[in-house]
Amino acid sequence: DAKTTQPPSMDCAEGRAANLPCNHSTISGNEYVYWYRQIHSQGPQYIIHGLKNNETNEMASLIITEDRKSSTLILPHATLRDTAVYYCIVRVMNTGFQKLVFGTGTRLLVSP
Amino acid sequence: ETGVTQTPRHLVMGMTNKKSLKCEQHLGHNAMYWYKQSAKKPLELMFVYSLEERVENNSVPSRFSPECPNSSHLFLHLHTLQPEDSALYLCASSQDRTPRAGEQYFGPGTRLTVT
Numbered sequence: 691d692a693k694t695t696q697p698p699s700m701d702c703a704e705g706r707a708a709n710l711p712c713n714h715s716t717i718s719g720n721e722y723v724y725w726y727r728q729i730h731s732q733g734p735q736y737i738i739h740g741l742k743n744n745e746t747n748e749m750a751s752l753i754i755t756e757d758r759k760s761s762t763l764i765l766p767h768a769t770l771r772d773t774a775v776y777y778c779i780v781r782v783m784n785t786g787f788q789k790l791v792f793g794t795g796t797r798l799l800v801s802p
Numbered sequence: 803e804t805g806v807t808q809t810p811r812h813l814v815m816g817m818t819n820k821k822s823l824k825c826e827q828h829l830g831h832n833a834m835y836w837y838k839q840s841a842k843k844p845l846e847l848m849f850v851y852s853l854e855e856r857v858e859n860n861s862v863p864s865r866f867s868p869e870c871p872n873s874s875h876l877f878l879h880l881h882t883l884q885p886e887d888s889a890l891y892l893c894a895s896s897q898d899r900t901p902r903a904g905e906q907y908f909g910p911g912t913r914l915t916v917t
Contacts, residue, residue: 715906731890733908734906795844
């Protein structure tokens with residue numbers, strides 16, 4: 691699986707958009723980008739995933755560059771409850787078993 | 803509430819004890835996972851069961867023994883653990899062999915302390 695690079699930490703003011711970047715310059719054509727987050731001492735939570743088109747759901751938006759070498763997770767109106775570690779993972783999409791490899795992620799701190 | 807429950811939530815055990823962690827998923831998934839998360843380290847995948855068959859065993863010491871009696875239940879049997887085994891143990895499930903296989907749903911974890 692391709693390696694991802696994320697900043698170790700970011701700050702965001704409550705109510706503002708949080709834009710979390712991820713570099714995956716060695717991503718293959720059949721690898722999807724997944725985002726998870728982990729609130730302190732809880733299990734990780736799936737947020738969103740995508741291949742090359744931008745994706746949006748009730749939690750966040752995912753913007754993937756045209757060359758697919760980087761992506762940005764956007765939390766449009768961050769709240770204090772969005773304080774967490776955010777993980778960007780690339781994974782082959784197929785119907786066989788493929789594991790998720792979690793890195794160290796970005797620690798997002800949302801402040802009042 | 804993710805549909806994945808784990809018991810106990812906290813466990814303190816001596817190095818000579820035998821204990822078991824339990825995980826149950828109510829999502830109808832066909833794959834279940836055990837992860838270990840030590841302080842300030844990334845999640846480490848320990849075991850994976852897909853369709854009740856173990857498909858991944860990530861060089862885990864034999865003092866950890868998984869059991870998957872059916873697709874809804876997963877156990878992790880512990881014996882003669884070491885203090886460095888103290889960690890958060892997380893269970894997850896997913897619908898393997900489908901386009902949603904990468905969406906894993908995690909339980910709240912068991913905080914294990916080995917004394």
